[in-house]
Amino acid sequence: MKKVYELILLLFIVASCSTNPENDNSFSFSNGNTSEYDEMGEFQTRDQYEEYVENPFVYTSEAPISTFSIDADGASYGNMRRFIMQENMLPPRGAIRTEEFINYFNLDYDFNGGEHPISLNGELSGNPWNSENKLIRIGIKGKTIPESEDVPSNFVFLIDVSGSMASEDKLELLKNGFKYFVDGLGAEDRIAIVTYAGSAGVLLASTSGTEKNTIKNAIDQLGAGGSTAGAAGISTAYEIAQENFIENGNNRIILGTDGDFNVGISNREELIALIEEKRVSKIFLTVLGVGRGNLNDAALEQIANHGNGNYEYIDNPEQLRKVFIYDYSKFYTIAKDVKVQVAFNPEVVEAYRLIGYENRILDTEDFEDDTEDAGEIGAGLNITALYEIVPVGNVSENLSAFTVDFRYKLPDSDVSVPIQLEIFDEAKSFSESSDFMKFTAGISAFSMLLSDSEYKGTSSYDQVLEWINSTNLRDEHGFKAEFKEIVAKAKDL
Numbered sequence: 394m395k396k397v398y399e400l401i402l403l404l405f406i407v408a409s410c411s412t413n414p415e416n417d418n419s420f421s422f423s424n425g426n427t428s429e430y431d432e433m434g435e436f437q438t439r440d441q442y443e444e445y446v447e448n449p450f451v452y453t454s455e456a457p458i459s460t461f462s463i464d465a466d467g468a469s470y471g472n473m474r475r476f477i478m479q480e481n482m483l484p485p486r487g488a489i490r491t492e493e494f495i496n497y498f499n500l501d502y503d504f505n506g507g508e509h510p511i512s513l514n515g516e517l518s519g520n521p522w523n524s525e526n527k528l529i530r531i532g533i534k535g536k537t538i539p540e541s542e543d544v545p546s547n548f549v550f551l552i553d554v555s556g557s558m559a560s561e562d563k564l565e566l567l568k569n570g571f572k573y574f575v576d577g578l579g580a581e582d583r584i585a586i587v588t589y590a591g592s593a594g595v596l597l598a599s600t601s602g603t604e605k606n607t608i609k610n611a612i613d614q615l616g617a618g619g620s621t622a623g624a625a626g627i628s629t630a631y632e633i634a635q636e637n638f639i640e641n642g643n644n645r646i647i648l649g650t651d652g653d654f655n656v657g658i659s660n661r662e663e664l665i666a667l668i669e670e671k672r673v674s675k676i677f678l679t680v681l682g683v684g685r686g687n688l689n690d691a692a693l694e695q696i697a698n699h700g701n702g703n704y705e706y707i708d709n710p711e712q713l714r715k716v717f718i719y720d721y722s723k724f725y726t727i728a729k730d731v732k733v734q735v736a737f738n739p740e741v742v743e744a745y746r747l748i749g750y751e752n753r754i755l756d757t758e759d760f761e762d763d764t765e766d767a768g769e770i771g772a773g774l775n776i777t778a779l780y781e782i783v784p785v786g787n788v789s790e791n792l793s794a795f796t797v798d799f800r801y802k803l804p805d806s807d808v809s810v811p812i813q814l815e816i817f818d819e820a821k822s823f824s825e826s827s828d829f830m831k832f833t834a835g836i837s838a839f840s841m842l843l844s845d846s847e848y849k850g851t852s853s854y855d856q857v858l859e860w861i862n863s864t865n866l867r868d869e870h871g872f873k874a875e876f877k878e879i880v881a882k883a884k885d886l
Contacts, residue, residue, distance in 0.1 A: 440688045441652075442487030443752070447846055450746045450783065453739040460734045460760050462753040462767035463533065463776045465723070466697065468682055469493035471706035472690065473843070477879055479708070480685075483843060483886050488690060491749030491840040492778070495833050498876075499720075500775045501867055502534035502829070510536045510727040511770060511801060513814040518826035521860065522838055522850030526783050527820055530830050531735075531797055533776040535727050544725070545581035546643040547599070551630040552615060553650035555590040559617035562708075563684040567649040570681070570713040571612050574647075577721055578602030585633045586611055589626025590618060599637040624654065624667055631671045638676070641805065643725050648696075649681045652689030664692060668700040669766075675805060677726050677769065678702030681716070698752070701729060701769055711870075719870055723771035728801040730767040730809060733778065734760045741794035744783040746848065748837050760800060763809050770801075777833050781848070828864035832873075835860035839880055854884035 451459070469490040476484040506512030512534045520526040538544075550571055558564040578584065582602035587595055597611040630646045638644055654664065668678070678700035682693045690706075697704035703723065705716050716723075732755060737745055747754075759765040770776060797814040823831070838852035838860070857880050861873070868874055 439686050441691045442485055443691045443694070445486035445489070445844060446751050447844070447848070448747045448749075448751055448754075450744040450781075450848075452744050453737045453742045457737050457739055458734060458757050459737070459745065459747055459780070460732065460755040460757055461747060461750045461778070462755055463731045463733065463770060463778075464490075464492050464698070464750060464753050464768050465496055465770055465774055465776060466490070466493045466694065466704040467497035468680075468690070468694065468704040468706035470497035471708045471712055472682075472688075474875075474879060475685070475706075475708035477883050477886065481886065483883065486844045489840055489844045490694075490751070491837055492753070493749075494836050494840050495749065495777050495779075496775070498832070498836075498872060499867075500532070500777065500829055500832070502532050502775045504534045504536055506534070506536060509801075509810070509812055510803065511731070511799070511812070512536075513797075513799065513812065515797065515814055515816050516827060516830055517816070517820040518830050519820065519823040520781060520850075521823045521834060521856065522841075522852035523781070526781050528823075528830065528834060529735075529780040529782060529795075530827075530833060531733065531778045531780075531814065532829065533731070533770065533799075535770040535772055535774040535776075537773040538722065538725060538727070543579065544642050545579075545639050546583070546645065546724070547634060547637045547639045548582065548584045548724075549599075549630045549634045549637075549646045550584060550586045550612075551626055551646050551648040552586065552588050552596075553590075553626070553648075553653075554588045554615055554617050555653065556618050557651055557653045557687040558684070560684060563651060564615060564617045566683055566707055566710070566713065567681065568612050568615055569710065570707060570717045571647075571649070572609050573713060573717040574721075575602075575605050575608050575612075577718065578605065578608075583637060583639075584608055585637065587626060587630045587633055588615065589629070593625040593629040595629065595633060599633065624664060627664075627667060627671070631674060631676060634676045635674055638674075643677075644675065645677045645679060645724055647679045647681065647724075649683065650693070651684045651687045652682060652693045653687035654689070654692070665695055665699045668696050672699070672701045672766070676701075677729075677804075679724060680704045682706045695752075698768070699766065701726075701766070703769065703771070715870065715872070720771075720774075722773045725772040726769045726804045727772050729769045729804055730763075730765075731770055731776075731801045732760050732765075732767045732799065732809075734798045734800075735780065735795055736798075737782070737795045739785075741785055742782050743785045746781045748779040748781060749840070750778060760798070761809075763802070763807060777829075779833060779837055824863075828866050831860045832864045832866060836876075839883070843883065854880055 586597035800809040841849035
């Protein structure tokens with residue numbers, strides 16, 4: 394009864410606050426979009442997320458082949474962290490993308506790719522939230538580029554300076570991050586700065602990385618005001634990048650915005666079409682989302698997906714350091730259009746479910762179609778995907794029950810290269826599985842708990858902590874330890 398009384402008291406306090414004009418009533422509500430009460434006491438939502446979807450189990454007898462594009466984004470994790478750690482509430486279901494939770498972390502997979510720029514690993518184990526099923530972990534590791542082999546870079550900062558960016562957690566946060574980035578530039582690197590508000594303009598022509606003070610002074614000049622001509626800014630940025638294109642170099646646009654496009658092309662489908670048109674220039678794209686209140690997460694994630702790029706969300710200064718310093722190699726693509734295809738044996742596997750990657754699913758024929766776009770992987774980066782499988786009867790087979798094929802292209806190539814993952818280990822119990830399996834399974838279960846997935850089984854926040862605590866993975870910057878704090882707080886929320 395005590396909990397009932399506490400709930401009634403909490404509801405009374407919330408109701409009282411919502412009718413008191415002297416209170417600050419800006420906060421997010423249960424569907425997760427940042428909201429404010431209007432004069433009538435009604436919620437007004439502004440952030441934009443995709444409708445939540447979740448991959449179902451697929452019967453192998455009906456569709457034995459599963460194909461998807463990799464995804465190296467980490468934005469969903471950073472956004473989730475802000476909801477829980479800063480705003481003391483759970484994120485909306487539409488903001489949750491499990492693959493971005495998993496791929497946020499550096500898992501230190503070994504690289505043994507030989508002539509290939511990516512290497513593969515994986516395992517089969519028991520499933521901790523459903524003892525009758527099993528888990529497959531598929532891991533990809535990108536080749537690390539030694540400093541002696543660094544290629545020159547042609548960067549264009551594309552910075553949203555519209556009125557919606559005028560807050561400490563938006564433009565000011567980005568400015569600090571871009572200055573971190575400048576510190577890492579070499580003598581052969583170049584940076585230009587393009588800004589957009591009501592129209593687009595070139596704040597700084599392409600400038601040598603040796604002129605760090607000049608570049609930082611230009612960044613310091615940035616101020617917010619006006620409407621948002623995002624499409625014009627994108628077009629101008631690609632023009633500048635093309636004018637300074639470095640053959641066999643690293644050519645990339647880094648877009649910082651809340652995604653509140655409202656001048657010119659503002660429809661998401663038209664923006665995606667524009668990005669698809671520009672990506673043939675072999676210029677890569679990084680999208681950095683910021684802030685709350687006008688965050689168009691749905692558009693930014695899709696722009697990155699269709700623009701040979703990746704999407705990150707900046708929620709605090711430490712995330713700035715992660716993106717611009719610790720994960721600097723993400724800005725160097727070593728393989729593009731990376732696809733995965735898993736063929737299951739229906740005599741051994743009754744059904745399967747890909748955990749996450751819902752908007753990265755491909756048709757079977759897309760796998761060998763080199764005109765079909767897919768995800769990129771940066772130098773030293775790791776990518777992980779998990780499948781939950783339902784074995785046939787009491788059959789306990791090894792990974793010969795399925796095959797895992799990959800295709801990738803080199804950054805300057807239009808022709809894909811095939812590669813196959815072969816794992817012959819017998820299925821282990823979950824407790825005997827690798828730390829990689831325990832950690833990624835824990836993250837997946839956490840994601841399912843946040844979204845109240847119908848597939849979460851017996852998982853709980855306490856179990857997630859137990860699985861994560863049983864691992865001994867390197868945690869140089871403390872992000873894995875922070876994850877434990879997030880899980881503990883989510884349990885309380």
